[in-house]
Amino acid sequence: MDNRMLTESEKQALLRKEQEIDEALHVIQPRTCGSCTMCCKIMGVEELGKPPHEWCRHTDVGYGCRIYPDRPPTCKEFECLWLQQTIFPEELRPDKCRVVLSSLRDGDGLVAFEDVGYFGAAQKGRMGRVLEKAGRAGVPVIIVRGDDRVILYSGSKTNPKLVEMINRINQHGDGPGDQA
Ligand code: SF4
């Protein structure tokens, strides 16, 4: 066995190797929805005539979609931010925090869709802190709370971009494919 100390360049090579392995594992094992089916309640699905805040008739709550291979394009296209970004911790999985987090279409802002039975969920606990931090960093944040649109952070109440975002959410409903 070689007991000598690693040189700096060997340490760097080892570190690079570990990073490559981590990245490869991340690609092989991306995050999955697991037993979360929250967007199947919170979001509207135009193709099915499903309004927001009601369970889809095809949902097996806590298990998944009964028509998964044939689900509409809106459902196929939608991925909440928790699913996309492993940086969000497990406790922010939508069925746990009762908030589906999505980005605005141009990526310049966040929309937090609250489960109607959990008023204020987007402003509580870890989710509340995440959104507060985003707002402090200058990211516009809107909460969709039933029929209400709460501008949590805008920079300015007359921010034309925010007005446009809210109009977009109102016009297109809250459909998953819309992503505001
Ligand atoms: S809310 Fe996100 S994690 Fe939950 S089922 Fe929908 S896409 Fe998957």
Ligand code: SF4
């Ligand atoms: S059809 Fe869409 S909204 Fe309905 S259960 Fe399947 S994935 Fe969810």
